[in-house]
Amino acid sequence: MDIQTLLSFEWGMMAPEFTILIVGILLSLLDLFGKDTWKKSLPWLAVGGVGVAIIFLLFQYGHGDISILGNTYVFDSFAFYFKLILLIATLLILLMVISRTVQQEVRDRGEYLYLLLAALLGGMMVASGGDLISLFVGLELLSLSSYIMVGLRKRDVRSSEGAMKYLINGSIATAFTLFGMSYVFGLTGSTKLVDIAREMSGSLGSGEPVAIIGFIIMFVGLAFKISTVPFHMWTPDVYEGAVTPVSAFLSVVSKSAGFIIIVRIFWGIFGNATFGGSDTLFATMIDFIAVLAFLTMFIGNLVALRQRNMKRLLAYSSIGHAGYILIPLVSLTPVSLENIWFYLLAYAFMTIGAFMVIYILEQQKQSEDISIFTGLYRESPALAIIMTIFLASLAGIPGTAGFIGKFNIFVGAVAADPAQYILAGTMAVMTVVSYIYYFNIMVQMYIRKPQLEGTTKIARLQSVPLILCVAGTIGLGVFPFIALNFFH
């Protein structure tokens, strides 16, 4: 590859990634060598960087498909829309980090920032990856940064435990993924998604069983990131151990990246592979994913009923939500991608919002037990109402983004051929189960009396992410067409 070809690439398409990379490096250098007085403004630099990246990305709206670096980096509408979710979610989480009032972990502050950005960069590379290797490298960048972020509170036992579990489980999952990829490589002799898809679109012949094994192993490995069964056990421990913004990051950005890579690989490769003559390989494996979706919804929502620690509760609820998002993956209608995207966007706003409220209360009351919500309506009516909005959205009550997301999934499942009534039914029943634990928090806030009389104040900085999340949740719920039209 000579300098001529290198220069002929449209490097401009990578502007958002470069922005994040440069800001990340800058932050780590400033954190290392900078004066202490500068360090206060470091978070704002990170926020600015992500903001600039969003602006660069928005300029690419409607740009045609491009692939550079020998098809390893792809820009298409899929990459564009999902990167937007990653960036918006990270921006909200950075605002959450800034709002911190209790200064216990001040020494770790810089590290959180550039690790967050590194993880985000990994996620963005996953969204644009056109090659198994670049996808894997992006995923590992995301994973490694996450392991460190979970374990940063090194004097905290739960943090260390969570980091350990996360690392071990994550490594096993990575091994699975690589192992599955090796089957695909063995079958097709290439790591480029385009080439693999072309190779597989012909008759696989005796390679069919190998392709199926590759499919299953790779899916199980990648299921780790989206915390679906069978790799969901790490979720509650890690969320509990990590600092709340990191939990929110794992719950939203990391999970979105997981869905992105799953859609990219499985629709890209196996969606084209013919199997047994007529159907695609993906279509024949739908039952496998459907069973995982069923188990994930079931386990996530039922175990959430027994949780008292708020972060564990949200962890199990996030497992349940991952199960819901698997449904459009299974139903394979033309709206599936749109449904996944919309649900992830809605999920980003409501989950980060809920974590933000927990973060505020956790700092004031030094506890993560559900009792921090007891009598919240007396202490701070505004915070109680805001939390109610997020909970209503998570539960899928009309007027919120969560409802539109769920309704889209229902429509997609019923429109699928053959119709997925069992999955839609499971989702319906599990939604009602989730009412119990979400409404239980509302009971705590409105009906129970607070143990100590006092007021909870929202600091000005804390209100920024809250307002943005409320606007997103309500806005997408009442005017969903804005996002849906944007997607087309």
Added chain:
Amino acid sequence: MGTLSLLVFSPFIGLIALLLAGKQSDNITKRIAAFSSLIPLILSILVYAQYQAGSGLSEILRWVQFEVGEQTLTLNYELAVDGFSVILILLTTIIAVLAVFTSSWQIKQNSHLFFMLMFLLEFGILGVFSADNLILFFIFFEITLIPMFFLIGKWGGTDREESAFSYIIYNGLGSMVLLIAIAAIFVTAGTTNFSEAAEYFRTSNEAGLQLGIAIAFLIAFGVKLPIFPLHSWMVKVHVHAPPALVMIHAGVLLKIGAYGLIKFGVGILPASFTTLAPLIAILGLVNLLYGAYLALVQEELRSVLAYSSISHMGIILLGVAALNEAGIQGAIFQSVSHGLISALFFLLVGILLVRTRTTNLRKLSGLARLTPVLAGFFLVAALAGLGLPGMSGFVSEFTVFLGIFENMPVIGAIGTLGIIMTVVYMLRAILKMTYGTYRNMFGDMNDLGMGELIPATILLICIVVIGVYPNTIALTVQQTLETLLVGIGG
């Protein structure tokens, strides 16, 4: 914004007024609530008048579009009323005003939040009856869940939180079943507008899918009505929720079940409902007899009333199952009549509870000696409930049985047994309470004051007017009824 939107959103005036006023003294809060509850009433009378005058009330606004393959699915914000819904809207606003008035002396704590939630509930109910497509109907339907949950859970009696959860689980399941049915209609018919969907299913021949949707409707509205095995939440709500709320709950919310069954079930899927008619008739019979039998052995007045509600809802089911003019007209009559009667009953229960703090029949015995007027009102309400000629209950039961005897005489014959049992349990409960031996457990008690007498009298007048001159309702619903009958006949 048309009159209908104005009406649906009018409870927000009260809500916002209360919000802006902040935490004032109880008196001011109650005054604001009482006055702003009158606004929806005035607007609903206006809507009623416009409907009678025949002017178009429907409104439509573009909302969301889905593209599934070549199909484009559009969701609109569309409101419209027919004869049945306009009457239920009027019923809602009347009962809401009375409930707000009575709760002003029953609710001692947090009245500020209580009234805000009441207005939110009223908003949901008005929306349910004004929505002209299934999605919008569902959205309003779900909106009623949240204020109900808190109203039961915060201001209810001893088992309030358990009742609230039982309410949310049963109704949540019902509404999720409804949501899947709606999604199925949306995808197959490409629309959720009532008349367009009805038009589509008239010509389509997917009998299996239609039957599936019809059963889903039966379950979803069966929870709300409630139909026999799905009723336990409703008894809890009747017994443990604050009486002012039960006025709305028994008076209007349960009628959403009847409204849904008639408007969606019979209206959109007449063919499948004809297939299901025997099942519905048997369920109706079970409701009627089971409710009546259990009402006979209760020791709590509120439990008697809860089971009596189940029994009376059985009559609505019988009317729906008859699937002829008299049957459906009777079911509509019964919805309105039971709404008024149960609102009156729980108004009286609320009045009683303020004085005695119990509704145990044994403890209350000899009530007539202390408060003759209150006891008299109870007796009149009971007579209305058991269907005494000249009151609304009689008209509705009579028309339903007229319809059911035409199509299913055997079911009708067994059903009459329920009517007899109704007389027995109503009179047993009331006589035990008012004319038993006087035990002097409560000391001196005031009889009804002016503020209590007026609401009770208003409800009583409505009951008698419908009983003596049923055409007040019959004429309004005539057109709706004819549209439904065309669907069944075709």
